[in-house]
Amino acid sequence: MLAMARGLSRTASKLLHLLFKLCWLMPVHVSDDERILRAIYSPYHVKNNKLKHQAFDPTPGTDEVSVMRFEYMGVGLCRRKAKSLGNPKKAYYGFAVLRTGVVRTSAMDVVDSRRHFCGHADIKLLMLKPEPNEPPPPEAGKRLKDLKDALLHASNYVPDPNPGKAWRGNKLEPPL
Amino acid sequence: MSGSTSITKFPSINDTPSIIEFAKPTPSYLCFRLMPAPITAEPGTALLQEMAKLKKDWDGYGAIPITPDSCSHARRFLAATPQGMTTPEITPTSNGTITFEWESSQGNALIEIGRTRYSGHIQPTHGQTFYLQGGLATGLDQQIATEQVLAVIKELLYAGYGSGSLPHSIQITASAF
Numbered sequence: 001m002l003a004m005a006r007g008l009s010r011t012a013s014k015l016l017h018l019l020f021k022l023c024w025l026m027p028v029h030v031s032d033d034e035r036i037l038r039a040i041y042s043p044y045h046v047k048n049n050k051l052k053h054q055a056f057d058p059t060p061g062t063d064e065v066s067v068m069r070f071e072y073m074g075v076g077l078c079r080r081k082a083k084s085l086g087n088p089k090k091a092y093y094g095f096a097v098l099r100t101g102v103v104r105t106s107a108m109d110v111v112d113s114r115r116h117f118c119g120h121a122d123i124k125l126l127m128l129k130p131e132p133n134e135p136p137p138p139e140a141g142k143r144l145k146d147l148k149d150a151l152l153h154a155s156n157y158v159p160d161p162n163p164g165k166a167w168r169g170n171k172l173e174p175p176l
Numbered sequence: 177m178s179g180s181t182s183i184t185k186f187p188s189i190n191d192t193p194s195i196i197e198f199a200k201p202t203p204s205y206l207c208f209r210l211m212p213a214p215i216t217a218e219p220g221t222a223l224l225q226e227m228a229k230l231k232k233d234w235d236g237y238g239a240i241p242i243t244p245d246s247c248s249h250a251r252r253f254l255a256a257t258p259q260g261m262t263t264p265e266i267t268p269t270s271n272g273t274i275t276f277e278w279e280s281s282q283g284n285a286l287i288e289i290g291r292t293r294y295s296g297h298i299q300p301t302h303g304q305t306f307y308l309q310g311g312l313a314t315g316l317d318q319q320i321a322t323e324q325v326l327a328v329i330k331e332l333l334y335a336g337y338g339s340g341s342l343p344h345s346i347q348i349t350a351s352a353f
Binding site: 039041042044045047052054057058059060066085092130132133134135136137138139141142145 | 227234235236237238239240242243246265267268269270271272273275286288289290291292293294295296297299305307308309
């Protein structure tokens with residue numbers, strides 16, 4: 001009887017894992033009350049344990065800032081993903097936590113982008129994409145800085161004190 | 177440069193929004209340039225050397241490496257930092273450029289340095305934003321333009337710290353965008 005219960009439990013777990021992998025359990029719409037996490041890798045983006053606005057630079061050639069959907073992925077999966085996306089020369093430092101609704105009130109949007117992996121989303125800055133290795137025009141540059149500052153103020157930086165082991169950082173909550 | 181106006185004073189906070197592009201150097205300014213400017217921004221040099229070594233994807237999100245040209249321009253900006261200004265906060269961007277940022281009680285400024293040009297803005301605590309841009313190919317014109325940008329930032333953010341009016345003129349042009 002016990003063995004059968006264990007077997008059923010394993011099957012249910014595998015099924016849930018499969019459903020998650022196929023992203024069937026996750027709504028495409030990112031709701032306003034969802035928390036989103038931005039993994040922080042570069043030492044250039046942290047100074048005196050505080051984030052700099054460059055931590056929210058968009059991916060080159062896009063107007064998108066990559067984030068993870070915390071409510072659906074959980075801290076364990078977010079950390080595993082953050083670390084798996086790193087490489088030996090690129091340390092992982094922790095997360096910036098934001099609330100989707102606050103991002104949207106700052107004239108940006110948050111959209112699901114599961115084509116990268118299940119749980120991936122993008123903050124859309126809704127502005128032009130600068131030419132590689134060149135600065136944007138000054139007015140566009142100012143607008144980009146204002147948007148990144150808005151993300152900075154809407155975020156809470158939570159360092160990961162021990163990336164190799166279980167989560168021992170503070171609670172992953174955005175600022176009130 | 178059509179529609180540009182030469183002025184010999186700094187833009188006041190009541191001026192209309194504008195993009196500042198710097199004029200060709202006058203002979204008097206070239207004489208002024210012969211006087212060596214004291215360099216007070218040494219700590220940033222090592223940081224720029226580190227940035228020059230950044231590889232693709234250094235930020236974990238597909239960042240572009242900083243080009244040697246951008247690093248060289250940034251070094252020029254750093255070397256031209258006049259006395260009385262604090263060392264800027266120097267940070268690479270994911271787009272392969274370098275930002276210099278200053279903050280004082282009188283406002284803040286940001287200059288983004290790329291492979292062939294720079295752009296940025298000065299935001300005084302009170303008043304309008306000033307936008308700056310210019311080319312950074314090579315040669316004396318660019319070096320002088322670099323110094324003029326820093327002089328304007330110094331005047332707007334660090335006035336009262338021993339800075340006086342500039343011995344050269346700047347041009348304010350209509351927006352090119």
